[in-house]
Amino acid sequence: MGAVEYGIQNRKVDDIGLIQGAARLTPERIQKTIQKVLAGETGAKLKAYSEICVRCGLCAEACHFYMSHDGDPSYSPVGKVKQTMWVMLDKKGKVSPEFIYQAAQVAYTECNLCKRCVQYCPFGIDTAYIMLVVRRICHLLGVIPQYIQDTAHSHASTMNQMWVKDDEWIDALQWQEDEARDEIPNLRIPLEKEGAEIMYSVIGPEPKFRTQLIMQAAVLMNEAGMDWTMPATTGWDNSDMAMYTGDNEIMARLKRDHFECAQRLKVKRIVMGECGHAFRSIYDMGNRALAWRMHPVPVVHALEFYWELLRDGKLKVAKPFEKTVTLHDPCNVIRGRGLHEKAREVVRAFCPNFIEMIPNREHNYCCSAGGGVINCGPPFKNVRVQGNRVKAEQLKATGAEVCISPCHNCHGGLEDIIHGYKLGMELKFLIDIIYECMEKPNAAE
Amino acid sequence: MQDKSAWNWEPGKRVVLDTAKCKEGFEWLEELQASPDGEKCAAVVNLGELEFSVCVNGENWGNTYSRIWYPRFGPDGRLSALCSDGMEWTVAVDDEPWEEGHGYLFNTKFSRDGSVIAVALQDDMKYGMAKDGEAWENLFDNANNFALSPTGNATAAAVQVEPLDQADINKFQGGIFSVAVDGRAWDERFVNVWTPVFDPAGERVAAQVRKTLYDYTIAVDGKIWPGNYTCVWEPAFRPGGGIVAPVRSGGKWGLAEDDNLIWDAKYFQCWHQAFSADGKVAAAIVSPKYGKFTVAVDKAEWGLYFPVVVDLVLSACGSRAAALGKDEDEMWTIMVDGAAWPGRYARAWTPVFSPDARRVAAKVETNGKYTVLLDGRPFGQDFDQVWDPVFSPEGDKVLIRAVDNGQYCRIVALTSEF
Numbered sequence: 001m002g003a004v005e006y007g008i009q010n011r012k013v014d015d016i017g018l019i020q021g022a023a024r025l026t027p028e029r030i031q032k033t034i035q036k037v038l039a040g041e042t043g044a045k046l047k048a049y050s051e052i053c054v055r056c057g058l059c060a061e062a063c064h065f066y067m068s069h070d071g072d073p074s075y076s077p078v079g080k081v082k083q084t085m086w087v088m089l090d091k092k093g094k095v096s097p098e099f100i101y102q103a104a105q106v107a108y109t110e111c112n113l114c115k116r117c118v119q120y121c122p123f124g125i126d127t128a129y130i131m132l133v134v135r136r137i138c139h140l141l142g143v144i145p146q147y148i149q150d151t152a153h154s155h156a157s158t159m160n161q162m163w164v165k166d167d168e169w170i171d172a173l174q175w176q177e178d179e180a181r182d183e184i185p186n187l188r189i190p191l192e193k194e195g196a197e198i199m200y201s202v203i204g205p206e207p208k209f210r211t212q213l214i215m216q217a218a219v220l221m222n223e224a225g226m227d228w229t230m231p232a233t234t235g236w237d238n239s240d241m242a243m244y245t246g247d248n249e250i251m252a253r254l255k256r257d258h259f260e261c262a263q264r265l266k267v268k269r270i271v272m273g274e275c276g277h278a279f280r281s282i283y284d285m286g287n288r289a290l291a292w293r294m295h296p297v298p299v300v301h302a303l304e305f306y307w308e309l310l311r312d313g314k315l316k317v318a319k320p321f322e323k324t325v326t327l328h329d330p331c332n333v334i335r336g337r338g339l340h341e342k343a344r345e346v347v348r349a350f351c352p353n354f355i356e357m358i359p360n361r362e363h364n365y366c367c368s369a370g371g372g373v374i375n376c377g378p379p380f381k382n383v384r385v386q387g388n389r390v391k392a393e394q395l396k397a398t399g400a401e402v403c404i405s406p407c408h409n410c411h412g413g414l415e416d417i418i419h420g421y422k423l424g425m426e427l428k429f430l431i432d433i434i435y436e437c438m439e440k441p442n443a444a445e
Numbered sequence: 446m447q448d449k450s451a452w453n454w455e456p457g458k459r460v461v462l463d464t465a466k467c468k469e470g471f472e473w474l475e476e477l478q479a480s481p482d483g484e485k486c487a488a489v490v491n492l493g494e495l496e497f498s499v500c501v502n503g504e505n506w507g508n509t510y511s512r513i514w515y516p517r518f519g520p521d522g523r524l525s526a527l528c529s530d531g532m533e534w535t536v537a538v539d540d541e542p543w544e545e546g547h548g549y550l551f552n553t554k555f556s557r558d559g560s561v562i563a564v565a566l567q568d569d570m571k572y573g574m575a576k577d578g579e580a581w582e583n584l585f586d587n588a589n590n591f592a593l594s595p596t597g598n599a600t601a602a603a604v605q606v607e608p609l610d611q612a613d614i615n616k617f618q619g620g621i622f623s624v625a626v627d628g629r630a631w632d633e634r635f636v637n638v639w640t641p642v643f644d645p646a647g648e649r650v651a652a653q654v655r656k657t658l659y660d661y662t663i664a665v666d667g668k669i670w671p672g673n674y675t676c677v678w679e680p681a682f683r684p685g686g687g688i689v690a691p692v693r694s695g696g697k698w699g700l701a702e703d704d705n706l707i708w709d710a711k712y713f714q715c716w717h718q719a720f721s722a723d724g725k726v727a728a729a730i731v732s733p734k735y736g737k738f739t740v741a742v743d744k745a746e747w748g749l750y751f752p753v754v755v756d757l758v759l760s761a762c763g764s765r766a767a768a769l770g771k772d773e774d775e776m777w778t779i780m781v782d783g784a785a786w787p788g789r790y791a792r793a794w795t796p797v798f799s800p801d802a803r804r805v806a807a808k809v810e811t812n813g814k815y816t817v818l819l820d821g822r823p824f825g826q827d828f829d830q831v832w833d834p835v836f837s838p839e840g841d842k843v844l845i846r847a848v849d850n851g852q853y854c855r856i857v858a859l860t861s862e863f
Contacts, residue, residue, distance in 0.1 A: 017614060040696060140659065150612040156637050156655070157605070157622065158589065166589050167549040167567045174512065186473055186491075191514055193476055195792075195830075232515065232551060234589070247658065249676045253639075263755050266792060268775075291713035293736030296753040298775060377612075 006074040008083055008102040013109070015379045018101050021143035025097040033140045034093030042133055049125045050089055053078065059117040059127065064365045065110055068389035075387070077117040077127040080106050084134045104143045107134035109380045110387065113244070113371035114331040119362065128371070132246070139246030147377025151241040154204075156250045159257050160237035162204035170232050172207035176215040180222075184442050187222045189214075192265070193229035199267040199297075200230050201258065203239035203275045203408055210408075216435040217273060217302075223440050224314040228271070235261025238272050239408075240281035244372030248289055255286030262297040269298040271305045274429050276332035276407035277370060283337065301333050303406055306434060307342035310349055316439040317350055323426075324353040325433075326400035328414060329364035330407035338362075346430065347404060350437050355398045365391050367405070369413020384413060385420040392421035402426045404433065446520045446558035450838045452482045458856045462486045462502050465851035474500065479832045479846040480518045483855035487524055489513045499526055499540070506540040513537075515551075521559030527551065536564055536578070543578035550575070554593040561597025565589075573628055574600040581628030588625065590640050594647025601626045601650050603638035624652050624664070631667035638664075640679040651680040651688045663690050663704070670704035678716045684724035691715045691729070700729060708744055717755075721763020728766050730754050740768050740780065747783035754780075756795040760802035767796035767805055779818065781805050786821035794833055799840030804860065806834040806843055817845050819863035 038046070060066045060076035073079045084103040087095060095103075113128035121127075138144060144152075154163045164172075170191065177189040190196065200221065206213050221228045230236060235257045242250035259282075262270050272278060279301050287295050300308070309315035327347050334340045340361040347354055359365070368388035373380065395403060395418070403418070403425050405411045411427060418425050461484065468474045472491040479486055487501040495511040501524060508528075516526040525538045533546030536553070552565040563576040571584030574591055587605040594600070604625040609616055620634035624641045637655040644650075654664045660673040663680050665688055672692075680690035687703035692710065699710035700718060707727075708715065714732035728742040738754035739747045751770030759766050767781045777793035779786045794808040806819045814827035817834045828847035835844040843863075845856040 020615070142658065146612055146614055149614045150617075153614065153617045157617075158587070165567070165572065165587055166565065167551055167572075170551055171549060174514075188473070188475070190476065249659075249661070252676070266794065268792065291732040291735055291738075293752060296771070 006072050006079075008074060008106050008110075012102065013105060013379050013383065015105075015145045015376075017144050017146035017149050018104055021104075021138075021141065022097040022101040025100060025141060025143070027094065027096065030095055030097065030100060030141060031093035034088050034095070034137055037133065037137050037140065038089070038093070041136065045126075046085075046130065046133060049130060050086065052123050053081070053125055054123075056122065058120050058122060059125075062117040062120040064116075064368055064390050065387040067365075068387050075110065077111075080111055081127060081130050085130050088134075088137070100138065100141055100143050103134055104138040104145070107131045107138060108145050108148065108244075109373055109376050109383050111371060112331070112366045112368055112373050114366035115335050116331065116363070116366060119335075135244065136246035136248065144245050145376040145380065147379075148241055148245055148372050148375040151375050152245045152247050152250060155240065155242050155254055156247075159234035159254060160204040161239045161241050162208040164204055164207055164237075166234065169207050169236060172211055173214065173230055173232075176211055176218060180215045180218050183444060184219055184222055184440065185444050186442065187218060189218045190229045191232045194264075195266050196227050196229035197268050198226055198228040198271050199262045199265055199269075200228055200271050200273070201236055201238040202273045203278050204237050205408055206273065213273060213429060213431060216431045219435060219440065220309075220315070220431065220438070223438065223442060224309050226314075229265060229267065231261050231265060233261060238270075238278040238282055239275060240278060240286055241372055241375050243281045243285050244277070244375070251281065251286050252289040255281060256290055258282065259287070259292075259296050267297065269300055270295075271300045272302060274302045274406040274408065274431060276330035276336075277372075277409055280332040280336055301337065301339060302431065303333060303339045303343045303346065304337075306346045306430065310346060315434070317437055318439040319437050321351045321433045321437050322353065323351075323401040324355055324399065325351045325402040325404055326355045326357045326395070326398040327360070328357070328367065328403055328405045328407075328410055329361055330405070330410045331364075331366055331370060333407070334364065335362045343406065343430070346434075350433050351404075355400045357394050357398045359394075365394055367391065367407070367410035367413035368417070369409045370407070374409055374412045381416065385416050388413070388417055389421070392417050392423060395425060396421070396423055400425065402428055404428050404430050406430045447481055447522050449482075449835070452837075452844070453484075454837050454842050454844075454857055456842065456857045456859050458854055460852045460854045462853040463851060464848065464853055467500060467503050471500070477830065477848065477853060478516050478518055478524070479853070480522050480524070481520060481835065482522060483835075483844050483846040485518070485522075485524070486853040487516055487518070489516055489526065495531070499524070499537075506537070508537065508540055508542065510537075515553055517553060517555075519555040519559035519562060520557065523559065523562075525553060525562055527553065527564070536562065536575075538562065543575075545578060545580065547575065547580065552591050554591065556593060556597025557595040558597075561593065563591075563593040563597075563600050565591045565602070572602075572604070573625070574602060576600055581625070583625070583628040583630070585625065585630070590638070590652075592641050592643060592650075594643035595645055596647045598647040599627055599643065601641040601643065603641060603652065604630055606630050606634065618658065624650060624667070626650055631664075633664065633667045633669070635664070642680060642682070644682040645684060649682070651682065651690075653677050653679060653690070661693075663688060663701075670701075672701070672704045674701075681718055681720070683720050683727065684722060686724045689718055689720075689727065691718065698731075700727070708741070714738070717757050719757055719759045719766075721759055722761045723763065726759065726763030728757060728759055730757050730768065738770070740766060740783070742766050747780065749780055749783060749785055751778070758796055758798065760798040761800070762802050765798065765802050765805070767798070767807075769793050769796070777809070779805075779807050779809075779821070786818065788818070788821065788823075797834055797836065799836040800838060801840050804836065804840055806836065808833055815847070817843065817858075817863075819843060819860060822863040824858060824863050
């Protein structure tokens, strides 16, 4: 029996975007594009990463894909770099269309850009950054999985990720305002309130199919006495799949629209719902693509906002949430922003029966949906579910009845894992529990 | 536009409306809106379940609706609002609804003098615009980036001219977007279209377009500039000149006029270009060093740099410019002609020039209270709410519209009172 040959070539997935994109390529175009990106858009960081990696493999066990595939080295972070960027560098861009197809599949669907591995690398090599450079090259070559490319098209055309038309957004808010008034008769979702303290922003799926989150946030804002508004124009969607396809120009356009919406409304800060990747886009990547070193309008993630309301006595617990719960730490707001203790303070305030999953906080395993992987759609669903068996084991070991996942992409990914591995857990956003258990002084009798 | 010389410029303070009393008859009263001349104060009011009206100086409109939103005074002082009876939407102007109802109406726009009102509309999931009650004859699968010309003679939007099946990335990249002017789409198709803008006469339209996923340029009346850029921002018609747009080339931003670089592409950012009324002076917000923003006037940078600069305005004659800068402590400074006013504020609003450009005023917030600054000096009173200041035609007085202890008041202040 011969040695097992590991690698992406053994697990190619058919995807229209990848197939058709690769078919249009020529070696000349590939080489020119790779060299242009390497020369014009990368610098010392990529060079240093590629030169200082000693191939120790300490990053391997940080990756849920590697752990879930019984130590297949081609799923390790270093293995992913070895199959993509190192080849591009070694061959100075002289790679085949087939290579680009496989590199795209690795970069878009087998790495969640979660940065867990960065913590285990003795040199702090940021594999997520390297995978983003690979994605940037694939974007410029037009080799992108179909569904996430469609999402980027939606962003470019509507400034939101779900093809929500301008009126549908406003209508969804007014509908949720009506829904909320069944419980809080005088509740308002103030549209276009220029000079409010807070602009509340959400991601595309909320008006599309998670509308209850808008209603719950409106109840929280009203009952906490916040001076807030939501825009009736584009700029309401803080999400950004263009950031993950490598379309940095559309990423920047989206963030400009978002921040200039807040600036037009003259708010002091943006509070955003429970989304992780949007936070990364607003707080780190999209803003900086526009030459803002930090966010031009302060941004507060929902987890921090809940914590702040509790601290200030504006959010009070009316009743405990009795079921046993565990908490999933989303990468972009925990490793990316350090909100893990604040999240726990809020969870503990409402949930007396809180069970930590292990590992947790900044060491938590990724959901395997983030980084745009879930947005690559049905062709890759099995890739991310089978690629996160460790998450299923981690969840199961808690024995908790409910998993709290304060991130949209994590929510989608964990839902598939819970179903796929038959864990029988409920999945909730934190606002679901807050809404259910908070004091509502203005509620109808 | 109202004739400001006809307004009451008698110095002094007058209470127009006691909002506390006003609230008594309603379940709730929404955000106050002040008319340009300060003589009226209006708000949407709830009269009971699914019954709304608009209260103007304490008097309700005769019509009630199940929902009313976006009440706004136009430049001519007329008050419009978007109203629904539960089935259809209309625009009510001074309590007179447009005759024809629509599936949904939104995004109210006023011509420069306020005489024309336009809105975006949706009927049976088709999109377009309506102007003074008259809807486009052709509607589209989608429309956005709506525009009304300064004179009010024309409307435009980015439109989707063909249906798109779910996740049909090939058809999308073949180009299904265009610009429609008064409902008639250009023949040209683009991957994306953004921000159509009119020339001052409302006869020409320019827009940002993406020709492929990677090539951006400017289209003017359907014809694209030959040059390709890695990104562009919204174009503007230079009075008496060409079309000027920020363009990105070689990783940096500059300004191009009719596809020729007039400001070298050397900035990390360049946007919000503005011109004097005669077009001779050009200014823009620029970032010459990463993370540091300032204003450049005819390419000359101000010596003041902030992490954030917004709200650039030029005086009509172009001799002066003003903008807002925000520092690392999230405090705002007002900059005029490259010099900072002394105060730092929790918030500041767009500076306003007097007609002769000699004076500048701006609304600011400190410790949760609002006031108006004139040439950097505060008015002698703080308020609970303030609207943007308005200069008298001679520039010797400032109209302050404010709420003080629940009373909406109209103050005509002499410049000596600052």
